[in-house]
Amino acid sequence: MEKRAFKKALFFVVAFMLAACSRDNSSLKITGSDTVLPLTQKEVEVYMRRSPESKISVTGGGSGVGIAALAEGIVDIAQASRKMKFEEILKIGSKGIAVEEIVIAYDALAVVVNNDNVISNLTREQLEDIFTGKIQNWKEVGGDDIKIIPYSRETSSGTYEFFKEHVLENKNYKNGILSMPATGAMIQSVSQTRGAIGYVGLAYLDKAVKAVHISYDSGRSFVEPSFENAGNRSYPIVRPLYYYYLTASESKVDPFIRFVRSDEGQQAVKQLGYIPFTQPAPNNDEKKGEI
Amino acid sequence: MMKRKGKYKKVMERGTERLLSASGAVTGIVILFIVIFLFREGIGLFRSPDVEKGYALYLNTKNPVEQLTPYEIKQIFDSEITSWDQLGGPNKAIRPYRVDDIFKEYPEEEWGDHYELLSGKLEEVIKSDPNIIAFLPQRYAPPVGADIKELPAKNITIAGFFGGKEWLPTATPSPLFGALPLISGTLLVSFLAILIAVPLSLGVAIFLSELATKKTRQVLKPVIELLAGIPSVVYGFFGLVVLSPAIQKIFHLPVGETALTGGMILAIMAMPTIISVAEDALDNTPRALKEASLALGATKWQTICKVVFPYASSGIVAAMVLGIGRAIGETMAVLMVTGNAAVMPVTPFESVRTIPATIAAELGEAPAGGAHYQALFLLGCILFLITTMTTVIAEFVSKK
Numbered sequence: 001m002e003k004r005a006f007k008k009a010l011f012f013v014v015a016f017m018l019a020a021c022s023r024d025n026s027s028l029k030i031t032g033s034d035t036v037l038p039l040t041q042k043e044v045e046v047y048m049r050r051s052p053e054s055k056i057s058v059t060g061g062g063s064g065v066g067i068a069a070l071a072e073g074i075v076d077i078a079q080a081s082r083k084m085k086f087e088e089i090l091k092i093g094s095k096g097i098a099v100e101e102i103v104i105a106y107d108a109l110a111v112v113v114n115n116d117n118v119i120s121n122l123t124r125e126q127l128e129d130i131f132t133g134k135i136q137n138w139k140e141v142g143g144d145d146i147k148i149i150p151y152s153r154e155t156s157s158g159t160y161e162f163f164k165e166h167v168l169e170n171k172n173y174k175n176g177i178l179s180m181p182a183t184g185a186m187i188q189s190v191s192q193t194r195g196a197i198g199y200v201g202l203a204y205l206d207k208a209v210k211a212v213h214i215s216y217d218s219g220r221s222f223v224e225p226s227f228e229n230a231g232n233r234s235y236p237i238v239r240p241l242y243y244y245y246l247t248a249s250e251s252k253v254d255p256f257i258r259f260v261r262s263d264e265g266q267q268a269v270k271q272l273g274y275i276p277f278t279q280p281a282p283n284n285d286e287k288k289g290e291i
Numbered sequence: 292m293m294k295r296k297g298k299y300k301k302v303m304e305r306g307t308e309r310l311l312s313a314s315g316a317v318t319g320i321v322i323l324f325i326v327i328f329l330f331r332e333g334i335g336l337f338r339s340p341d342v343e344k345g346y347a348l349y350l351n352t353k354n355p356v357e358q359l360t361p362y363e364i365k366q367i368f369d370s371e372i373t374s375w376d377q378l379g380g381p382n383k384a385i386r387p388y389r390v391d392d393i394f395k396e397y398p399e400e401e402w403g404d405h406y407e408l409l410s411g412k413l414e415e416v417i418k419s420d421p422n423i424i425a426f427l428p429q430r431y432a433p434p435v436g437a438d439i440k441e442l443p444a445k446n447i448t449i450a451g452f453f454g455g456k457e458w459l460p461t462a463t464p465s466p467l468f469g470a471l472p473l474i475s476g477t478l479l480v481s482f483l484a485i486l487i488a489v490p491l492s493l494g495v496a497i498f499l500s501e502l503a504t505k506k507t508r509q510v511l512k513p514v515i516e517l518l519a520g521i522p523s524v525v526y527g528f529f530g531l532v533v534l535s536p537a538i539q540k541i542f543h544l545p546v547g548e549t550a551l552t553g554g555m556i557l558a559i560m561a562m563p564t565i566i567s568v569a570e571d572a573l574d575n576t577p578r579a580l581k582e583a584s585l586a587l588g589a590t591k592w593q594t595i596c597k598v599v600f601p602y603a604s605s606g607i608v609a610a611m612v613l614g615i616g617r618a619i620g621e622t623m624a625v626l627m628v629t630g631n632a633a634v635m636p637v638t639p640f641e642s643v644r645t646i647p648a649t650i651a652a653e654l655g656e657a658p659a660g661g662a663h664y665q666a667l668f669l670l671g672c673i674l675f676l677i678t679t680m681t682t683v684i685a686e687f688v689s690k691k
Binding site: 029061062063066067068086087132146147149154155157158163170171172175176177178179180185187188192193194195198207 | 365369370378389390391400428430457459460461462463472530535536539545546547549607624626627628631632633634642644649652653655656657659
């Protein structure tokens with residue numbers, strides 16, 4: 001019984017691998033970050049409606065997977081929720097291929113707590129201490145006498161890395177932090193745990209949890225996570241979302257990327273709860289990932 | 292005419308036999324291949340450096356520190372160790388330095404087209420500060436010599452893997468692969484599951500085979516078997532939304548995602564297997580034995596305890612072991628309800644992280660061939676050994 005099931009599974013694996021190997025040059029393949037995935041899917045949907053003759057396939061798997069696939073030449077566009085890492089640049093550079101980077105939208109992270117929590121403002125330093133385990137009780141930041149339960153995402157998530165880089169300044173999360181496999185699970189857990197604190201993409205924010213106002217200037221001003229504030233960059237935890245493609249295949253990917261960056265494409269960005277890259281930025285918009 | 296038909300039949304038969312044995316052999320070879328692959332990738336971990344591959348740590352030669360453990364490196368870069376005197380050096384503040392820092396200090400034009408000026412710049416930085424510890428890619432590292440020294444690279448050790456208590460696989464510069472919390476988490480959750488599932492399932496099995504009327508049995512058995520068909524994500528979601536708040540309230544815990552929640556969900560998932568195998572075993576008791584016992588004046592309960600149960604005991608043990616196997620390997624439901632905190636569990640009311648959940652959550656993003664990837668494979672090997680052991684025990688016991 002088990003053997004048969006196993007063989008069946010093996011058959012599918014082989015079939016899948018064969019399918020993956022058969023290359024079709026006319027179709028556009030996009031893979032990478034799961035954060036960008038819904039956005040790309042939406043863009044493709046609208047784009048295909050306009051030009052039905054184009055063939056585009058979109059898959060997820062993570063930013064790292066996408067960039068690795070791009071370096072191997074398996075896909076045409078790698079979607080990423082973070083900038084390429086230095087070692088990835090080195091790896092691609094050692095193969096003698098050039099890669100282009102383009103920002104297609106922005107995504108903001110909101111820090112959320114339980115609705116019963118009295119805290120509504122936190123500074124970056126406090127967040128760092130909470131997530132690295134130095135502050136363990138809400139009363140240390142002016143709340144009730146309840147143990148803080150920080151929730152993190154799994155290490156494979158781009159959101160995990162983004163939060164670690166921007167809020168924890170590259171320090172490690174505290175040992176044995178609770179980690180959630182998905183945004184939905186994160187919201188569910190925070191909504192039913194009194195001392196909880198977690199982080200989710202702005203697009204996923206809902207009434208089940210309370211979003212904290214954040215200060216990146218040691219408590220002088222606290223900014224509410226909202227689309228408006230993220231759009232004008234007064235809210236600090238914002239990251240760009242990228243498309244990477246090979247310089248050599250520019251002519252192939254160009255129509256689609258131009259569409260994504262057009263007004264119509266950016267309309268879809270707004271609909272999905274991301275922040276359009278065209279919003280007025282106070283300074284150099286292309287490099288604005290670091291605040 | 293008849294003769295030819297017979298011959299044709301014989302050829303067909305032989306052909307089918309060949310085909311069957313060939314498919315058996317192929318399956319065996321494939322399984323062997325997978326096992327070899329699993330172990331080869333896993334064992335590779337102990338040949339990986341404990342600092343990220345292609346990178347090294349550089350110090351100013353004025354610094355007397357010669358060696359650091361992965362844990363110390365982690366603490367330095369997390370600013371938990373802030374002074375060199377904690378590591379046997381002078382009483383000076385440590386300055387951790389990453390390659391990205393140089394990109395903040397110097398504009399892009401100064402690195403050269405292919406970063407050929409980078410190593411010179413890094414050399415300047417390290418020379419100028421005796422308290423620096425720099426984490427740099429070896430390709431662009433400054434020349435080691437009078438002013439700069441490289442910390443010797445060590446491999447990840449077996450003791451570090453099996454004895455380590457911190458699982459921080461993506462920490463840079465020095466990832467920590469301590470499998471102990473994961474192994475103990477897996478064992479704890481499975482143990483709790485068995486503790487809950489076995490008595491309940493045995494009760495149901497005895498009820499079904501000995502006490503229930505034919506009609507109840509006809510309804511109940513398919514329903515229980517249906518439980519086995521529910522996808523594990525659904526169980527996981529049920530656990531997260533219903534069970535974990537309930538446990539949080541009942542035991543007044545700060546968090547509801549605990550080992551106990553995971554154990555309960557696994558128990559529910561393992562029950563159909565245990566019930567149906569145990570029930571089959573009880574059913575196999577010869578009618579003559581039971582009737583003889585009743586004829587001697589034993590009550591129904593005495594018959595179940597003294598006759599049916601001992602007769603079916605090997606089947607029941609096999610059922611339990613199969614249940615354990617199901618519980619240990621389960622991934623998705625556990626990933627959703629146990630909280631996945633990689634700490635050494637002390638009580639069942641804490642969050643734990645199991646091996647299958649770790650593999651499922653992390654393998655997608657672990658770079659192929661890297662230390663993290665190998666560590667996950669090694670966890671797979673451990674899981675494989677545990678389940679193989681349970682299967683062998685089941686085989687051994689049920690043959691008795």
